[in-house]
Amino acid sequence: MEPLSSEDLSAVSGQGGVYLSGDITINDNGGPLNIDGPTANGYNWQADCSGSSDDKRCGGRIAVNSGTAGGWLVLDNIRGRFSFEGLTLRTRKIDSDFNGDGAAFNSDVFEIGLPNNLNYEDASFTIANSNSARPTDPGFMQTDIMTVNINGTANLQGNLLIFPTGAP
Template identity: 55%
Template sequence: MPVHAELDRLDDGDLADISGQGGIYLSGDISINENGGPIQNTYFGSCSEAEKRCGARIAYRLKEDGGWMVLDDIRGKFSFEGLTLRVRAIDSGFGGDGTLFNRDVLEIGLPNIVRYDSVQFKLATSSTARPTDPGFQQTDIFSVEMQGDVVLEGNLLVFPTGNP
């Protein structure tokens, strides 16, 4: 027996009575030059003895006219299940600062378990964002190598900067 249904347009008044959840739920694996061998994705370097750079790089400035902090030579495999992304309104809390802020932020919900496999990276300071920029000088602070599982809890809030 065939069934038919009619679609009707909903106006703002009809939608005001409907509630739900919005956001994105992510699961996956990220691999960056995972094995460190000579046959790798050339975007992140070849990891050969002749190659000085091997892996991804994240550079960020703490001040507009300051130097750069970097996570450099990031490689390995990251697996996660249940990472969530949504927009959250901050209009209260934070010791009274939330009321003054009164804007939306990006909320990254951390999953219960993140798995690492052969993860390596360096924490460093740098004179430039990219190693190919003129005048590049870098000071490595320490290197990290990780194996196993890490339990993450809570939410990471990403606040916008500048005027709304």
């Protein structure tokens, strides 16, 4: 290896980006159980989530406010193993194609290159709507829409492009 002079370095071109692989396990051995809210000793721990109980909170929770009226879209009780290889993140300039709209757009987008395989092992989550982000909030009510259980591999292809928008 040799150092490059400024002149030589100015002639070098390349691409920037990130290549990611991951293996994520969420609450494989249980999770927090909160029936009455926080206690002086913190939350109780539920070591076995396989039984049936309406009070269990054995997985992760993501709540997104769906509007100014206060409703929440929820992914609840997220647990299991998720793994992938080859997720890429980079910026890309769109200045052509898209039925002629690319030339008019002529700007950068954020590109997420999907991994070839997404592996699931005992993965599950519940899609729900709720009146609150946290189950510990007063008056909490949640309606579960469906629970998904996944084992196996999903084959993914393509890219997800995120386009910037103007100031609100």
